[in-house]
Structures are given as structure tokens and as C-alpha cells.
Amino acid sequence: MLAEQNVAELEEFCTALNAGRTAEFMEGLEDHELWSVLQYAQPDRRAEIFGYFEEQRQVELLEEQNLDEVASLIEEIPPDDRVDLIREFSARRVGEVLNRLPVDERRDIQRLRSYPEGTAGALMTTDVAMLSETLNIREALDELGQQASELETIYYIYVVDEDSLLRGIVSTRQLVSSLRTPEKTLGEMMETDVVVADVDEDQESVAEKVEHYDLLAIPVVDSGRQLLGIITHDDVLDVVREELTEDAQRIAAVTPLEQEFLRIGLLDLSRKRGIWLVILFFAALLTAFALEHYDAELQKYIWLVSFIPLIISAGGNSGSQSATLVITALTSGEVETHDWPKVLYREALVSILLGGALALIGYGAAYFMAPTAVAALVIPLTLLAVIFVGCCCGACLPLIFQRLGLDPAMMSNPFVAGIVDIMGIVIYINIARALL
């Protein structure tokens, strides 16, 4: 179609399908082809299709294509998304693009760029349906009809006074179901007890509110309750996904990447992993010193050496199970720090069940490798004790770190591993000494 410059077909292609599907069909094109096809779409449609490309590709296109076309596209992209894109531009390009935008758009972008990442301000969009409380339902619908095509969402209407202080909200649903009383004003209908996010509020705390109250969007206000923007449900979903992915990475002792896995620089990746590997390494060095201390015993009963990795890994695995369960329960709000006695009691019982089962299997193996059946008892007894310590440590440390205001997901793993490894060795040798 492009080769033939078939304008009608190209325009049809950009309009007929859902924007997301249109974008998928275009993904295979070269950058300049894709850009030419986009020019056949209506401006708002163009921005919508564009929003479905991968972020990396969006940045490349905006960085390299015709400046005037880029500027007119940027005008149509929702305020929160375009600020994210502009953050990735080269400094020169930022200047060029901003200079071609109308002054109010430029100010809006600069203001949004000034909020630190991870706060409500950086997440919000400024396209928001603000109406005065004196409007009645018919006027409000009229006004909304004019604004609607430019707004990302019109599912709540924010009622503000003349200084744009937030007075209340009315849902479009309320508006539509009150069509029979068109003279009622927004001020009479609005709900005044509005759940809001502070502009400096941490994004995870905002996400919690939206999730708890099942909101489609949450208004963002400054300390004087002036309405600055809104955060919509799709951005909240991204925050929740990011937060949980980071938790999983922290549990595996990786400082959260905050970039795509295949795009992050290798030195950066090595640093984020290396820090924790080194800390864990020093914890493991303690086991080396402990074992050196028991040189003589080990040389005498060399069969004990064979079981060292088994004992350490049994303690480590059960400990990391407990820690992960407590960390995920803390994140989802199922457990709070004051639940510690219940958590500890349950983990202690579970560890006895698990330790008992592994002790049985362990005794079976030890029976064949130890010199006597009594000597073999060292293995099951050690396993039981080590798994007990592993579960209790794994359960308590995240709660302690949470209580101290530290991130339980980040801190727990090295400490659990360190404590369980060294305790494992000490318990092992002392049980052996007592029995042999």
C-alpha cells in the first residue's frame, strides 16, 4: 500500500481496526515506513496507535524522525506517557522538541518532569475532567462532551472551586443515572469524602489505595488540596507489577534492575548482583573459618564431610521458603508485624513436620555411609535441628526488618543464609561430638 501511495487504503488501515491491533500489524515495518504510515492516521488516532509500540522503539522514532511531525505527535500523547518518553531523549532533542510546542504544553511537560520518579507526581496525567460545582447535570454533560475527546478518562468528574481546589467527585455513572433530574447541580450530587493521593506520596502507597478502594483513577493534590492531576488504573497496574517483580528479584538477592533485563548494561547488572554475592560470600566465609576450627574432628570422622552440603542446603532451602512466604504475605497485607507470635508458632510446627520427614530419609542414606547405626543418628538429629533453625530464622527476620523500617525482601536473604549456614555447621559438629 505504501509503495503505491494508496492514500485511501492507508487511511482505512489506520482506522478500521482496534489501535492495538493496527500497531501489531505495523511492527514489522522499517522505522521510516512505519512513520509514513502513521501520518495517514488522524492525530489522536496516531498517538493511540503509537502508544502500543515498544517504548524503546517509540523513543527511537521520536529521536530520529521529522521534527515538526514529532512535535505534533507529542502534543497528542497523554501527558504522563510523553514525559516518560522525553526522559529518554538526548538533551539536544529535548530542547528542539520543546521549542516547537505551544507554551502551555511546554510548561505542563516541564512541571511533570520536575517530580521525582516513584512519586504520585511522576505517575499522574494532567488531562483531567475538572468542572465547577455550580454546573447542573445538563450543563455538566455538555461541558464534558466538549472535553471528552481530549481526556484520557472521564469516568470520574472532579468538582473544583475557582482556585481549582478539589471539592468532591461525581462519577459519570451517577451523572448518567441522574439524567431525569437535569437541574440538580454537581455540588448537590458530589461525594465530598474523596480518597486522594499526595503529589509527593510514594507510588506503592498510591497503588494500595487504588487497589483497596477499587478505583478507576485517584486524584493527585498538593498540600493545599489543589487538584494537580489524576493517576489511572492502568498506571497502577504497572506499579503493582513492578513492585512484585522487584520483590522477587530482591528475594533472590539482586538489587532491583529498574530496566529491562536484556537492555541493562552488563557492568550495571554485575554491580547490582555483585554487591549481594559479595555479602553472601563473606557470610559463607564464616562457615569456612568454623570448619577449619573443627579440622581435627573432621579428619577423624571423614564420612561426616560428605554430608556438609546436604545439611547446609536443607537449612538454607527451608529458611528461604519461610522467608519468601512471610515476605509475600507482608507485601499482600496478609501478615503484619504484630502477627509474629502466630507466624513463629506455625513455622515451628511446620519445621518439625518437614524436619521429621527429611530426617527419616537422611537416616536411610546415613545408615549406609556411617560406620555404625548409632553414628548415623548424627544426620537425622542435625537435619531436624537445622530445619527448625532455618524456618524460625526465615520467618522472623523479614518481620524484624519490616519492624525496623528496612525492606524485608532485600535484607532477609543474606542474613537468613549467613545465620543458617554457620548454625548448621556448629550444630552438626556438636551433635557429632556428643554422639561419637
Added chain:
Amino acid sequence: MLAEQNVAELEEFCTALNAGRTAEFMEGLEDHELWSVLQYAQPDRRAEIFGYFEEQRQVELLEEQNLDEVASLIEEIPPDDRVDLIREFSARRVGEVLNRLPVDERRDIQRLRSYPEGTAGALMTTDVAMLSETLNIREALDELGQQASELETIYYIYVVDEDSLLRGIVSTRQLVSSLRTPEKTLGEMMETDVVVADVDEDQESVAEKVEHYDLLAIPVVDSGRQLLGIITHDDVLDVVREELTEDAQRIAAVTPLEQEFLRIGLLDLSRKRGIWLVILFFAALLTAFALEHYDAELQKYIWLVSFIPLIISAGGNSGSQSATLVITALTSGEVETHDWPKVLYREALVSILLGGALALIGYGAAYFMAPTAVAALVIPLTLLAVIFVGCCCGACLPLIFQRLGLDPAMMSNPFVAGIVDIMGIVIYINIARALL
């Protein structure tokens, strides 16, 4: 207020605040007090407040309070939520409650109960705004105004033909912004390329669609494209949270709990953890056999024993970092199986950087514990090799399991641990043999 039977104040209390906040204020009450207060709220408001209590408490209240009041509350609870609650009832209570409901509500509940958990059908609500394509905008708004108060969401209007087959959708936003052309029909305005979920579709696949297309709700259809219900954004958020939490648990070798951490039975919890501990235990037993095989060497060079836990944990930790990063990247779609050469290449480079750093520290420690400076070289060389193996295994196994259609999060950990542990021992002893 309750003691004084102050009706006016109780009614005011139930109406003035946001429903979520009202529920928070009521949480401290005894069950029967809370139930009495609820009776002062309007029926739809009552259901809204009720929805904010913890699920466990909701079930208790519905199970124990007055049957007629319970039945009238259940009529008001959104169809998807009430089915989830009824699943927790005792069999006798289910019968009692269903018998008091109008016949269409009863049928609706029975139909929703029949969809297996984890499918789109079990997640959907049947309160959906269905309108005929022949309606014009004015008629549609009128009709919507009548339905709105009973619907969970009116942000998309589903346009259906006389057999309730889905023809297209119109957003309320489109409707409101077209108020100036009130004679236009829904059929003329509607988007026909609708993203739908199949009623049997897995909930994770539904969540992906909603997330990719930034939808507020997705329609659920049967194989004949008959519209059965919709899934709203808040239920999708729950699915994403559940899925990522389960991933974190799987990575730590726990079969996903599928229940709250503090509520799951201890035997059940032990089983879900025990299975994987036993599998990991058998993997670790292999290291015990390997070490027994090298008895003679170890007895001769007893200082080598001290470093066994250190070497195994360095390999295990770097392997679990790699595996977790690849698994989270697979879940978020950043990595696909065909990216394996790039992933492997990058992990190999990172492992050399990480291994190099740990080898340096390791040589420092070994220098003091080994008999000669040359003998101490065993430790850094082993660390480098083990970390290389750990990272490569950790990166490849999740990709291989994904390719085979197995769950990478569930399968990778035991295999990575098993392979890395045993390879660690074999590499260690062979490097020692070569150098000493």
C-alpha cells in the same frame, strides 16, 4: 449510637463517608452489632460497605446472621463477588440462601458457580450494560440511566443483536462526546474489532489482554460469540498480583499456597513445601555420594573441606540470581525463548565479572588457610568455574522449561541447585587434583 437506637445518626453514618471508610470504622464492632448497623444503610450502599470487610468476616456474617437479611444482601452483591462468597458457605447454608432468592438470581449464581476456578467464566460478572445497535444516542443514554444504578461498571456499552451476540462496543466517553448528534445510532458509532475473552480462557491470558490494551473491562463470550459477562479492571489487578506472588513462591520452591498464609492448614502447608524440599534433598544427596567418592583426597588435604560450603553457596546464589532474573523477565514478556543466545552470552560475560571479583576475595582468604600460595589457587579457579556454570545453568534452564511448556518458575530451582551443587564438587576436587 447503636445502644441509643439513634436511627437518624446511624443512617447518616452509613451514608456520609466513602463506603470504604465507613467499613473501616465498623471493623472493631462485634458481628451482631456490625450487622445491625448495616441494616440502617440503603440496600445498594449496604452491599458496597459490606464488600470492604475481609473475606473471612463476610463469610462468617453471611453464614450466621438472619437468613432473610442475608438473602436480601446477597441480591445486591455483584454477581462475581457473591459467587466467591457462596463457595465458602456450608452446604446447608447454600441451599437455604438460594431458596430465598428470586429465580433469575438463583439461576445466575448457579451458572457462575459452574465455571472452573482460574477461567474467565469464574472471574466475570454478569451485570453488564447490553444495548441494541438500533438505539440512537439519546435512547441509549436514557436506557443506560435506568440500568446504571444496578451495574458495576458502565464505562463500556456492549452492543448486541437480538440473540445477545456481541456486535461491537461503544465507550461512555464516545457517547458523551457525541451528545451533539443525538440521532446517531449505536450501530453507526460502535467499534466492531473488539478484544474479547473466551469463557474457558485462562485468567492469566485474560489479564495479559486487559493489560496490553489498557482496558477497563473485557467482554466474555462463548464459542458462538454470545456475550456472557465482563471482567473488570479490579479483578484483573487481583489476578496479576496472585500470579506474581505465586511466581515468587515457586522460585523459592514452594507450590503456590492459593490460600492466605496464616489461614492455610499446617499439614497442607507442609505438603506444599515438603515435596520440593524432598526433591532438593535428593539432589543434595548426590553431592554426599560425590564427596564420599573423594574421601581419600579430602583426608589428605583437609583444608579443602573448609571451603566446601563457600563454593557450593557461591554457585547456588549466582545461579538463583540468573534463574530469577530470567523467570521474571519471561513473566513480564521482556524475554522470549528465542532470545536464548543473547541471554546466554550476556550471562556468560556477567559470570566472568562476578566470578573474577569473588575469586579475588576468595584467594585472599585461601592464602591464609592453604599450606602454600600455589595450593590456595584452587579456590579462586574453582569459584570462577562454579559461578560460570551457575549463571549459565540458571539462565538456560528456565528457557528450556518454558520451551517444553513446563512452568519455568516451578521447575528451575531444584534443577539449578542440583546441577550446580554436584558440578561444584566435581570441579573443585578436579582442580585440586590438578594443582596439588
